[in-house]
Amino acid sequence: MFLQQLANGLTMGVIYALIALGYTMVYGILKIVNFAHGDIYMFGSFFGLFLVKTLHMPLLPAFIVAALATATLGMIIERVAYRPLRTADRIVPLISALGVSTFLTSFVQKVWGTEMHPFPTTFGSKTWTIGNLAFSEIQILILMLSFALMITLQLFVTRTKTGIAMRATSMSLTNASLMGINTNHMISVAFAIGSALAACAGIMVGIYYNAVYPTMGYMAGISAFTAAVLGGIGSIPGAMLGGILLGVIENLGGAYISTQYQSVISFSILIIVLMIKPTGIFGKKEINKV
Amino acid sequence: MKLKNYSKLLAGVLLLTLPLFLQQMNDYVLHIAITVGIYIILSLSLNIIIGYAGQFALGHAAFYGIGAYASALLMLHWNVSFWVALPAAAIITGLFGLLLGSPVIRLRGDYLGIVTLGFGEIVRLVFVNWVDVTRGPMGLPGIPAPTLFGYTFTEKTDFYYLILVLAAITIFVVHRIIHSGIGLNLLTIREDETLAQSIGIRPVKYKLMAFALGAFFAGVAGAFWASYISYISPDGFRYMDSVNILAMVILGGAASIPGSILGAVILVLAPELLRYVNDYRMMLMGVAIVLMMIFKPSGFWGEKHRKTNFYRLQRGERKP
Numbered sequence: 001m002f003l004q005q006l007a008n009g010l011t012m013g014v015i016y017a018l019i020a021l022g023y024t025m026v027y028g029i030l031k032i033v034n035f036a037h038g039d040i041y042m043f044g045s046f047f048g049l050f051l052v053k054t055l056h057m058p059l060l061p062a063f064i065v066a067a068l069a070t071a072t073l074g075m076i077i078e079r080v081a082y083r084p085l086r087t088a089d090r091i092v093p094l095i096s097a098l099g100v101s102t103f104l105t106s107f108v109q110k111v112w113g114t115e116m117h118p119f120p121t122t123f124g125s126k127t128w129t130i131g132n133l134a135f136s137e138i139q140i141l142i143l144m145l146s147f148a149l150m151i152t153l154q155l156f157v158t159r160t161k162t163g164i165a166m167r168a169t170s171m172s173l174t175n176a177s178l179m180g181i182n183t184n185h186m187i188s189v190a191f192a193i194g195s196a197l198a199a200c201a202g203i204m205v206g207i208y209y210n211a212v213y214p215t216m217g218y219m220a221g222i223s224a225f226t227a228a229v230l231g232g233i234g235s236i237p238g239a240m241l242g243g244i245l246l247g248v249i250e251n252l253g254g255a256y257i258s259t260q261y262q263s264v265i266s267f268s269i270l271i272i273v274l275m276i277k278p279t280g281i282f283g284k285k286e287i288n289k290v
Numbered sequence: 291m292k293l294k295n296y297s298k299l300l301a302g303v304l305l306l307t308l309p310l311f312l313q314q315m316n317d318y319v320l321h322i323a324i325t326v327g328i329y330i331i332l333s334l335s336l337n338i339i340i341g342y343a344g345q346f347a348l349g350h351a352a353f354y355g356i357g358a359y360a361s362a363l364l365m366l367h368w369n370v371s372f373w374v375a376l377p378a379a380a381i382i383t384g385l386f387g388l389l390l391g392s393p394v395i396r397l398r399g400d401y402l403g404i405v406t407l408g409f410g411e412i413v414r415l416v417f418v419n420w421v422d423v424t425r426g427p428m429g430l431p432g433i434p435a436p437t438l439f440g441y442t443f444t445e446k447t448d449f450y451y452l453i454l455v456l457a458a459i460t461i462f463v464v465h466r467i468i469h470s471g472i473g474l475n476l477l478t479i480r481e482d483e484t485l486a487q488s489i490g491i492r493p494v495k496y497k498l499m500a501f502a503l504g505a506f507f508a509g510v511a512g513a514f515w516a517s518y519i520s521y522i523s524p525d526g527f528r529y530m531d532s533v534n535i536l537a538m539v540i541l542g543g544a545a546s547i548p549g550s551i552l553g554a555v556i557l558v559l560a561p562e563l564l565r566y567v568n569d570y571r572m573m574l575m576g577v578a579i580v581l582m583m584i585f586k587p588s589g590f591w592g593e594k595h596r597k598t599n600f601y602r603l604q605r606g607e608r609k610p
């Protein structure tokens with residue numbers, strides 16, 4: 001029972017980690033919380049549903065196309081709602097993000113309706129058992145695909161020129177642009193990658209729970225943000241570790257305390273982390289200039 | 291009397307006699323007017339927190355809901371009169387403001403936003419899941435209407451005058467607070483917390499005060515709503531409702547009393563007038579919020595002096 005809950009928690013944890021990466025990458029560069037990220041995740045899920053259900057696309061190409069489309073959406077959102085506000089008060093882009101989030105939710109509600117949609121796929125029906133542990137096919141897909149994506153991302157930011165430029169930008173926007181890095185381009189890349197990962201997470205959750213609905217981004221957004229804060233917002237390995245930890249804690253809490261209040265657990269963790277160690281596990285200390 | 295005072299008097303008389311003009315019409319217009327009144331209280335109460343204290347709070351519908359549930363439960367379970375239940379519910383909601391505020395008030399803007407967002411969701415979850423007390427998703431029906439000297443409020447006109455009085459009191463109190471020492475301290479903290487601390491103002495104390503006050507007035511609105519509509523359910527106090535109230539504050543203009551009133555009027559009337567675009571209402575609102583932030587972040591009727599001269603002198607800034 002305990003091990004099984006651990007395994008289920010791990011599955012949800014890697015999903016949180018994928019979404020949290022989007023928060024953390026944007027925060028690392030722009031120092032703003034992308035409030036619309038949960039809705040980007042939701043949109044990715046719906047777009048995947050559209051590809052599989054309406055266009056009868058096989059699962060793998062659907063993942064790729066949905067990720068590309070959602071990445072484009074992320075870049076458009078950045079261009080339209082955040083870039084014009086880069087020099088404004090801190091609170092201004094937050095409210096603008098809220099506008100984007102409201103727009104996306106109601107747009108999806110208008111197009112697909114407010115109800116839950118099942119994800120029509122035959123994938124994931126088989127179960128594998130190792131001892132007492134039962135893994136469904138979809139759980140194995142989630143774990144493998146998520147780890148593959150995370151390793152690719154890690155290689156991308158440490159080994160490629162764009163990745164290194166992106167890290168330089170997150171250290172200091174001004175200095176990076178003085179070194180000849182096109183920082184606007186780097187911000188776009190961060191949004192694109194974060195949104196693509198969120199879309200993959202969205203589709204996987206859609207298949208896992210066999211339900212896609214317009215307000216699904218809301219709680220997932222809060223949980224993933226908690227994961228990002230837990231790991232240290234701005235840190236890529238932090239988001240991965242934070243996501244996995246949160247998924248496991250939430251699942252164990254849900255199993256042993258109460259499933260109805262499962263989201264209360266992540267919310268409480270958020271408050272506790274923010275109060276005791278706001279920099280998270282891997283976070284760097286921010287210096288307050290007076 | 292100055293022209294400004296004449297116009298205020300005229301507006302007052304118009305508002306007081308409005309039901310007389312409407313006698314020919316159905317109750318629909320009065321219902322809209324009452325809704326506007328409720329949202330004026332709500333947007334003003336959120337404006338204390340966001341506009342004057344500079345605290346980015348996103349779960350205002352939760353306070354509205356706590357007020358409504360507290361008042362409804364007091365009236366249904368203990369037969370408390372409306373005139374006691376309303377202030378009691380407001381105080382209870384204010385205490386919840388303190389309860390949420392005290393651990394999180396030190397958080398920076400965006401973190402506070404997420405935490406209050408989560409708080410709103412938790413309150414809704416409690417309404418849905420605490421079936422023994424709240425009857426869960428079925429909601430609470432049969433909330434009694436207010437009675438005054440044996441007269442029961444049944445007509446829309448009665449409720450109209452009641453909300454007119456409540457909104458006027460709220461406007462008056464918020465106005466007095468903002469122009470008192472407390473208000474000035476709040477503004478100083480909003481503009482520069484370090485500076486405020488250095489001249490002996492305790493930011494945490496004043497921010498908490500703003501939080502409790504904002505929650506208190508949201509509680510008033512909630513308690514009124516519960517008795518007016520006589521049925522409440524968790525569906526009325528969702529995240530989208532918080533966004534709706536926030537949009538009123540932002541579109542009208544943060545840190546401005548006329549702004550909040552204008553925001554409430556616009557956002558209650560717009561969907562009624564534009565019924566044929568009702569499906570696109572939230573979409574339009576999202577676009578409007580983004581456009582407003584890009585082109586006019588201070589709102590339609592925002593604060594005239596975004597930053598005080600004192601602050602500008604301190605920082606050597608030229609641009610307001």
